[in-house]
Amino acid sequence: MAYFQNDDLEYVVNDYYDDVVEFEEDNDAFADNQPRGSLEMEEDSDFEDDFDSSKEKTDTSALEARNGKDIQGIPWERLNFTRDKYREARLKQYKNYESLARPRQDLEKECFQVERGKTFYDFHYNTRLVKSTIVHFQLRNLLWATSKHDVYLVQNFSVMHWNSLLRRGTEVLNVAKPIVPTEKRPGLLARPLSRVQISTMAVKENLLVAGGFQGELICKHMKQPGVAFCSKLTTDENAITNAVDIFRNPTGSMRVMTANNDAQVRVFDIEKFACINQFSFDWSVNNTSVSPDGKLLAVLGDSADCLIADAQSGKAVGGLKGHLDYCFSSAWHPDGRILATGNQDTTCRLWDIRNLSESLAVLKGRMGAIRAIKFTSDGRFMAMAEPADFVHIIDTQSGYAKGQEIDLFGEIAGISFSPDTEALFVGVADRTYGSILEFNKRPYNPYQELVF
Template identity: 75%
Template sequence: MLRNLLWATSKHDVYLLQNYSVMHWSALRRNTTEVLNAARPIVPTTEFSRSFPQPLSRVQISTMSVKDNLLVAGGFHGELICKHLNQPDVAFSTKLTTEEDAITNAVDIAESSSGSKWVIAANNDAQVRVFDAANFICLNRFCFPWSVNNTSTSPDGKLMAVLGDSSECLVSDSNTGKVVSTLKGHLDYSFASAWHPNGQILATGNQDTTCRLWDIRNTSQSLDVLKGRMGAIRALKFTSDGRFLAMAEPADFIHIFDTQSGYEKEQEIDLFGEIAGISFSPDTEALFVGVADRTYGSVLEFNRSRCMGYSEAIF
């Protein structure tokens, strides 16, 4: 289940999960500091504390996102935690659902078409919930026919990719939840998606060990199929300039595709251990990989080389 548990906000700042804590790794200071301890009782101390009457405690974090000075984490029992990085206390916390097996599968921080910031949570209860990141009020709740494993919002904020326990992937209107396209081609459940910065290409990752690329202007069939080596495609990330697409399997293999070559040029990174997350630095100069292994747990950094690809720098 490990995925999206590592995020880079700059080439020097990486956030990663370590047991019940979210840690900040500073490449400049060469040290780590704790940002969130989810083992302790979590009681929001701001005006948003009305959200959940009982404090959360010992939250096992299942997924997270860090962007625009905001950390959002989801839990294995439907929890949602939001914390501003420059504030000592948690701003908002709640249980999205009390249903059993209500894991928060994915969280996203996105900009709406009107320019406001959203926090989006996808859950096993087949619902996607959209919160206003300014006051953490739930703006929308969209229901789907299957458990939702992942969502991602298009760069212009108008569309939302919705993937889950189905061979079909959906593209919906991000404001209404109305399905505008159904993507058919995968053979199993889907776990990951990513939008190219130009907003025209959507990548979807599936348990059938493939990533499919879709032109959002014509979704009748996929443009291309990128194949993994042996596992489901659990994480997908484009660089901010759209030049590269990184694709992670559950363990051991990460694939980097050069989009300018029509995804023909590929670099394969072979490592050891479960992959907890992948993240490009915003300046595209580094790729960080979280390895979740009791013995070899680590963060790997690969620096961009000017001949194609990323070469390992430190670990």
């Protein structure tokens, strides 16, 4: 993955993009020096709203949206251009980041034609009382939902908990301060940390795991005070922890897997916080995900080809060929037979593990790379997020042929379905319009499909 010295924690993604849309000369709302992906308005702009003034002003409800308010609170009626015009310009001028300059003119022919315009999840609420931030433009797993009312996100040097029922945010982890692990036992390679720049995160089964920009790993039991374990996984200079995965092995024991820029995958036992396995690969590992039965491991990184490996030994058992660039996201369908991989070539490929010779289907985004993928727990829907502006929800029961497109403005820090499938949360990273968007699943009516 691309490496850089991260001196500016918040909004570092903006350093990579300069191609902002230019409008009329008298437009000062979206200034011509704004980087792509940021909707920050000038400090002296007449249109900038007061973020701290009130929840009523900054948040948007479903009722307000139905009455014409923009779901993100952007005051299009006071700007010199319409939302449609701004969308059109961004689609034309957006430049997708590429690591490999390979010919892609035939990619469109390979892509599955998804019937857009469906609505599976309705907009429910948008809050700007908490807002996502990101530290590396290629890493977007920074938001997790543990119920339809509980969401965890990275906001600067904190992990915040957002209760969507109470509309309240609470800090659950502060990594700007010195972190001293509570677990102390002989042989435990824990060490204090401070000012960790969180690059990736996962929350599952009352365990929060965060990876750091300098190769750190932090584990916290959500029902216990303090941090149970923290350490630096490697001393390599370029050792970003790119991904963390919480899973159970075939015997039911909880494990944490880390993927690092030093081309290593490490597996930790959560009871003892001991590294019980370490697998080496030929390239930086950007993402790993373990199959639902705990037996197979998807390994993606700085290679156009992906690997399927044995989760216990790390030995490759199959290869996935077809992508044209580096991969940064993957997800397994709950049935364990389908693997989805997201790539900088702007596609998501679906693979049937019973036949890895070619991808089952290729789905394409609108503007950029596919940087986050999630399935609902029942396998009915798959969501895939681009770096900015678009989240796609695909109906798996239609053979991945029907989809909903969520159209927003801003960098996407993460996406997460609630475990009960009832809600979808989207983290938006932006100085002014950073927020959490909440969508609720629309009740299924089989007769409606027969009518229309």
